[in-house]
Amino acid sequence: xxxxxxxxxxxxxxxxxxxxxxxxxxxxxxxxxxxxxxxxxxxxxxxxxxxxxxxxxxxxxxxxxxxxxxxxxxxxxxxxxxxxxxxxxxxxxxx
Amino acid sequence: xxxxxxxxxxxxxxxxxxxxxxxxxxxxxxxxxxxxxxxxxxxxxxxxxxxxxxxxxxxxxxxxxxxxxxxxxxxxxxxxxxxxxxxxxxxxxxxxxxxxxxxxxxxxxxxxxxxxxxxxxxxxxxxxxxxxxxxxxxxxxxxxxxxxxxxxxxxxxxxxxxxxxxxxxxxxxxxxxxxxxxxxxxxxxxxxxxxxxxxxxxxxx
Amino acid sequence: xxxxxxxxxxxxxxxxxxxxxxxxxxxxxxxxxxxxxxxxxxxxxxxxxxxxxxxxxxxxxxxxxxxxxxxxxxxxxxxxxxxxxxxxxxxxxxxxxxxxxxx
Numbered sequence: 001x002x003x004x005x006x007x008x009x010x011x012x013x014x015x016x017x018x019x020x021x022x023x024x025x026x027x028x029x030x031x032x033x034x035x036x037x038x039x040x041x042x043x044x045x046x047x048x049x050x051x052x053x054x055x056x057x058x059x060x061x062x063x064x065x066x067x068x069x070x071x072x073x074x075x076x077x078x079x080x081x082x083x084x085x086x087x088x089x090x091x092x093x094x095x
Numbered sequence: 096x097x098x099x100x101x102x103x104x105x106x107x108x109x110x111x112x113x114x115x116x117x118x119x120x121x122x123x124x125x126x127x128x129x130x131x132x133x134x135x136x137x138x139x140x141x142x143x144x145x146x147x148x149x150x151x152x153x154x155x156x157x158x159x160x161x162x163x164x165x166x167x168x169x170x171x172x173x174x175x176x177x178x179x180x181x182x183x184x185x186x187x188x189x190x191x192x193x194x195x196x197x198x199x200x201x202x203x204x205x206x207x208x209x210x211x212x213x214x215x216x217x218x219x220x221x222x223x224x225x226x227x228x229x230x231x232x233x234x235x236x237x238x239x240x241x242x243x244x245x246x247x248x249x250x251x252x253x254x255x256x257x258x259x260x261x262x263x264x265x266x267x268x269x270x271x272x273x274x275x276x277x278x279x280x281x282x283x284x285x286x287x288x289x290x291x292x293x294x295x296x297x298x299x300x
Numbered sequence: 301x302x303x304x305x306x307x308x309x310x311x312x313x314x315x316x317x318x319x320x321x322x323x324x325x326x327x328x329x330x331x332x333x334x335x336x337x338x339x340x341x342x343x344x345x346x347x348x349x350x351x352x353x354x355x356x357x358x359x360x361x362x363x364x365x366x367x368x369x370x371x372x373x374x375x376x377x378x379x380x381x382x383x384x385x386x387x388x389x390x391x392x393x394x395x396x397x398x399x400x401x402x403x
Contacts, residue, residue, distance in 0.1 A: 021350065024257070045258070060260075077251065104363060116397060136329060
């Protein structure tokens, strides 16, 4: 898989239902953020967790989210963020 | 919903004995089948015990005294750490810097990912539910529990260590340490300051 | 959305208990087992360890200590992969409980 998002691009985390092991936390599903950096491509844990080879490798990004967007009741500075590593197949472009 | 009550892990001697038996049985069976040896287990434990916060403190102190090194370290954490002769064994390390404007805090909400090669094994609280559940949503309250109170003008960046990267916080260099040697500076850098729940220690007056 | 037992980011929880304990030998041995099986021997992956832990029921997940969860998962995955069988594991555990001293 080729990386399709550039740093600074706006993305939204998929809300689709996926059974089994995954590394995308529930609290960030459906939230939008900005690509902070591309981290490289890695074997897919959703396959590795079941003895698979994890191929094709998935591009991995750090995505930055505003805390006040992630948690509507957030108490703290408006500029506070949470950065999360998310694989490309969980990300959709914001149109 | 089932998350309303939180017992947290308990110590149950009978249950502990059961899982210790399971661990012994698995280890013995793997050795008997020739999959691994007792010597390998002993060596692996020894290697693990050699890793600890002192390694991270060396990295931080060196970054404090050498701005060019700090730049390289922030650009590529793994390469920066290896530059000091500390093996990272393939760990992809990202170093994040605390400044007057930004404070970084590391958590792994899904399990307990931690830069073990540089900091050793994580403290109990890092692995338990209370920290994992709360650090990501109420970092200021969590920091306050560790005695770290930050003004609203400081931006808090929480890093949820969900995949292949590991994180080390580069704490801010305390005031009053100008001209200090690296090993003296390293003594101010404790584990918690590299997770981000505290600042580096202040020099004693 | 179904939330796994481990997927707790943002859920309400208690004040953080900051007490710490020194890792005991049995815990270090379990840690070393996983390191060897995952890195050196490539018999199981850390991802499989995680999946095994996540498949614990919620009471077990919340009440077991960290390395109790680990060995439960390691044993499950090794049985799944036929590296060991559940029969020999049970037999060995029973035999160990008859030994005079446990290590």
